[in-house]
Amino acid sequence: MIDDAEAVFFDIGGVVLDLASVRKGHRRFVTELATEYDLDEERALGTWRAVLGEYFRERRGTEFRSAAAGYDRAIEAAVGSPVPEEEWRPIFERATEECLQPVDGARETIEALSGAVYLGLISDIDTREAERVLGEFGLIEYFDEMTTSEEVGRTKPDPAVFATAIGNAGVDPDRSVMVGDRYHNDMRGGSWAGLRTVAFGGSAATGPESETDGPGADTEGSEAETGTGTDGTTDNDEGKAGASRDPDGVVDYRIAGLCDLLEIVGLDGTS
Structure with missing residues (x-):
């Protein structure tokens, strides 16, 4: 004591x-993203994880890297073109809000x-x-x-x-x-x-x-x-x-x- x-x-x-609820929320978001942009859900999820993982691994030492910027990159890779944050963030927040615990x-x-x-x-x-x-x-x-x-x-x-x-x-x-x-x-x-x-x-x-x-x-x-x-x-x-x-x-x-x-x-x- x-x-x-x-x-x-x-x-x-x-x-x-x-953290399990975070993973669930992110999967829910990618599912909604796939529906919105007519994507193959599993392929989109694989791209999301791979690109986001690469984004954070590129960090030098303890420099801060914004998760939001990583989401931008992963979404663009999954969709095939840039998606403005004002379009994807409401979907992201709604999907994760339903899951986070x-x-x-x-x-x-x-x-x-x-x-x-x-x-x-x-x-x-x-x-x-x-x-x-x-x-x-x-x-x-x-x-x-x-x-x-x-x-x-x-x-x-x-x-x-x-x-x-x-x-x-x-x-x-x-x-x-x-x-x-x-x-x-x-x-x-x-x-x-x-x-x-x-x-x-x-x-x-x-x-x-x-x-x-x-x-x-x-x-x-x-x-x-x-x-x-x-x-x-x-x-x-x-x-x-x-x-x-x-x-x-x-x-x-x-x-x-x-x-x-x-x-x-x-x-x-x-x-």
């Missing part, structure tokens, strides 16, 4: 936003933390999309600040992203936690910034060798988001298994459910 915890910073994709326990945990600690978001999602998703979930009002890679111009684990979030919050990083699902971006990045790290699923819980989520994973998701963890335990207690999952020693806690955060920050009623 962290004595006198000051802040909890959340990643969005895979932590607040269910919060992670189980996210609402209850965030509500319980609200008012007790500073609540922040540190995410690689485009700012507009992050605001839209959290607004649809009715969660944005609980957060004191949101730091996106679009705002900073760099993606996690770049120190500038975390320094911006911590600086805006004005909190002691050693008494604050970063909750994420990616080992490199969230656990390494958070630890390097001096934050206590909490692994919640994905490669954050299973280790960097399972990490298939590259740039854009906050919105695109990864098929490997299946990791679970041990409630409130540290890697020091897990021997060789813990070492293989955390070779850099950057994971302080693993949780199986978001509600387990309450114990870590001393809000579960047992302290």
